[in-house]
Amino acid sequence: MHDENFIRVVAFDSVGHENIETGGSQNQNELMALEYFKKAEEITPLFYSMNLLMLGKCYINLNDKERGIEYLKKVCDYTIKTPDDQKAHDEAEKLLKGLNI
Numbered sequence: 294m295h296d297e298n299f300i301r302v303v304a305f306d307s308v309g310h311e312n313i314e315t316g317g318s319q320n321q322n323e324l325m326a327l328e329y330f331k332k333a334e335e336i337t338p339l340f341y342s343m344n345l346l347m348l349g350k351c352y353i354n355l356n357d358k359e360r361g362i363e364y365l366k367k368v369c370d371y372t373i374k375t376p377d378d379q380k381a382h383d384e385a386e387k388l389l390k391g392l393n394i
Contacts, residue, residue: 320355327351342371342381349385358392365389 330348333340349364368385371378 323351323354327355339367339371342368342373342378345371346381346385349388353388353392362389362392362394365394 327348330344330351333344334348339345345364345368349361349368351361352358352364353361365385365388368381369389371382373379373382
């Protein structure tokens, strides 16, 4: 059993930086990362705006636009407290605009 800090690190290393190769197809990598991001969110809901952003991006990349938009909107509603929150907010807004939302 892993503690939540381990799950956060694995999730962001697996797809958060999107250039990391894990040996699987892009779709397999996205699915694996999605599971880690979901698990992190399950352990500590709304703990980190970047996690919400990555959930939204994973869902969109997996052609689940509705769920992706849901998470991107959560990022836009997230209270900005840190530079990471601002980055996540800006990227979520940009992605939503690109989706005509």
